[in-house]
Amino acid sequence: MTFLKAEQPQLFKDHAYKEIKKGIIQHKVEPGSMLNERSLSEILGISRTPLKLALQQLEVEGWIQSVPRKGIFVKTINRQDVDDVFQLRKANEVLVIELLIPLLDNETIEKIEKVDKQLSDIKKEPLKFVYHDSSFHLFLAELSQNLRLYQLIQNLTDHFNWYGFAALKAGISLDEVYYEHKLIIEGLKARNIHQTTNAVLNHIDNTYSTILESLKE
Amino acid sequence: MTFLKAEQPQLFKDHAYKEIKKGIIQHKVEPGSMLNERSLSEILGISRTPLKLALQQLEVEGWIQSVPRKGIFVKTINRQDVDDVFQLRKANEVLVIELLIPLLDNETIEKIEKVDKQLSDIKKEPLKFVYHDSSFHLFLAELSQNLRLYQLIQNLTDHFNWYGFAALKAGISLDEVYYEHKLIIEGLKARNIHQTTNAVLNHIDNTYSTILESLKE
DNA sequence: TTATGGTATGTGGTATACCAGATACCAATT
DNA sequence: AATTGGTATCTGGTATACCACATACCATAA
Numbered sequence: 247m248t249f250l251k252a253e254q255p256q257l258f259k260d261h262a263y264k265e266i267k268k269g270i271i272q273h274k275v276e277p278g279s280m281l282n283e284r285s286l287s288e289i290l291g292i293s294r295t296p297l298k299l300a301l302q303q304l305e306v307e308g309w310i311q312s313v314p315r316k317g318i319f320v321k322t323i324n325r326q327d328v329d330d331v332f333q334l335r336k337a338n339e340v341l342v343i344e345l346l347i348p349l350l351d352n353e354t355i356e357k358i359e360k361v362d363k364q365l366s367d368i369k370k371e372p373l374k375f376v377y378h379d380s381s382f383h384l385f386l387a388e389l390s391q392n393l394r395l396y397q398l399i400q401n402l403t404d405h406f407n408w409y410g411f412a413a414l415k416a417g418i419s420l421d422e423v424y425y426e427h428k429l430i431i432e433g434l435k436a437r438n439i440h441q442t443t444n445a446v447l448n449h450i451d452n453t454y455s456t457i458l459e460s461l462k463e
Numbered sequence: 464m465t466f467l468k469a470e471q472p473q474l475f476k477d478h479a480y481k482e483i484k485k486g487i488i489q490h491k492v493e494p495g496s497m498l499n500e501r502s503l504s505e506i507l508g509i510s511r512t513p514l515k516l517a518l519q520q521l522e523v524e525g526w527i528q529s530v531p532r533k534g535i536f537v538k539t540i541n542r543q544d545v546d547d548v549f550q551l552r553k554a555n556e557v558l559v560i561e562l563l564i565p566l567l568d569n570e571t572i573e574k575i576e577k578v579d580k581q582l583s584d585i586k587k588e589p590l591k592f593v594y595h596d597s598s599f600h601l602f603l604a605e606l607s608q609n610l611r612l613y614q615l616i617q618n619l620t621d622h623f624n625w626y627g628f629a630a631l632k633a634g635i636s637l638d639e640v641y642y643e644h645k646l647i648i649e650g651l652k653a654r655n656i657h658q659t660t661n662a663v664l665n666h667i668d669n670t671y672s673t674i675l676e677s678l679k680e
Numbered sequence: 681t682t683a684t685g686g687t688a689t690g691t692g693g694t695a696t697a698c699c700a701g702a703t704a705c706c707a708a709t710t
Numbered sequence: 711a712a713t714t715g716g717t718a719t720c721t722g723g724t725a726t727a728c729c730a731c732a733t734a735c736c737a738t739a740a
Contacts, residue, residue, distance in 0.1 A: 293725040302519045330609045341554040392547045510695040532701045
């Protein structure tokens with residue numbers, strides 16, 4: 247009877263994890279602000295036990311910091327952290343390309359173009375757009391066939407989105423981003439690691455610059 | 464009164480995390496075997512609540528997999544995982560070198576040599592040796608001034624130690640490893656990124672080969 | 681007025697009781 | 711003998727009560 251799709255039950259801890267993380271990325275809670283376990287459990291309608299598991303994961307992944315018997319604090323955003331994530335992202339997105347290109351076939355490239363096309367269709371909505379920009383990068387990471395690398399890229403792009411959320415809400419140069427994606431796809435089509443890597447690095451550099459500008463304010 | 468060193472209380476979850484992780488790396492629990500929360504809490508002398516937090520962290524970091532209402536299982540070791548970690552380690556240890564070299568001064572290089580010297584003094588004991596091999600890599604990562612990168616390298620070297628534990632217990636070509644470290648240090652002294660990077664990649668390649676051989680058995 | 685210290689309150693940490701899903705076993709039925 | 715289905719038991723998931731530490735506040739005393 248396995249054809250009856252076995253939808254797994256959403257665990258409370260997973261639900262809490264997603265909700266809190268979303269709230270942080272979208273700056274619904276300020277960086278540096280305190281999270282109260284009892285309040286959060288009430289808001290989410292769950293007890294403290296599964297909530298604690300969600301918070302544990304968020305801490306391991308670098309979103310919050312727990313200070314025993316004092317409180318749980320959303321990490322602050324500073325130049326050092328942005329730079330750290332930036333460096334990691336560059337190195338590991340380059341790795342994605344290096345792993346991906348030898349695996350490429352025409353069918354895969356078509357899929358990549360399709361994903362990017364969906365992106366362009368909604369570029370009028372900055373908030374949705376950013377998720378699809380990340381989706382593009384995540385899709386490439388997924389195709390690299392390295393699960394750990396995928397999870398790492400996920401975490402890094404999520405942090406980039408957090409750092410640059412102000413710029414994204416204000417509206418960003420979406421056409422440029424779309425053009426940069428096109429350059430990446432061209433590199434992939436040519437199966438040229440050097441060309442593609444340059445396109446990716448340039449794309450990340452530009453996102454980084456945008457973030458730094460929005461942080462100055 | 465801050466001169467009275469404020470030793471922070473070891474939280475139960477941290478203690479449990481370290482103990483369980485050590486047990487996994489040293490193959491005191493077999494890959495694939497099941498961990499029982501109630502048994503573990505008895506063995507560690509703590510309740511299930513802090514234990515769950517430790518398990519949550521171990522799962523996020525890739526050591527175990529929790530299947531709701533079925534059990535918690537130590538991850539199995541397979542070629543794909545080893546390769547994934549191998550690829551990530553290469554890319555990110557190269558990043559360490561790229562970040563580190565512009566930061567080097569003579570004092571720092573002396574420290575690095577000192578750490579490596581301590582390593583050579585105990586090369587007769589394989590089990591201790593491996594921790595100091597990792598310490599060497601971790602020390603370089605720490606000097607790169609990127610906290611996230613440091614934590615990533617920590618996780619990756621720990622997994623390498625887990626994968627290759629059989630080979631390490633059997634006794635490994637310690638002289639070779641020591642020689643390879645010397646090459647890395649020479650590269651650092653020359654402030655030569657290309658030279659150092661090659662030495663690091665060669666070192667990781669050799670460790671990888673050793674792991675693969677021990678996995679065949 | 682200022683310093684002190686006790687107390688009330690708020691925090692996360694911990695232990696535990698209970699719940700529901702998953703599983704294994706065994707008896708009843710065919 | 712093979713199949714069914716119910717039950718006992720094992721699992722992690724959840725809720726909750728209580729604890730110890732940290733802190734803010736306020737009364738008290740110098």
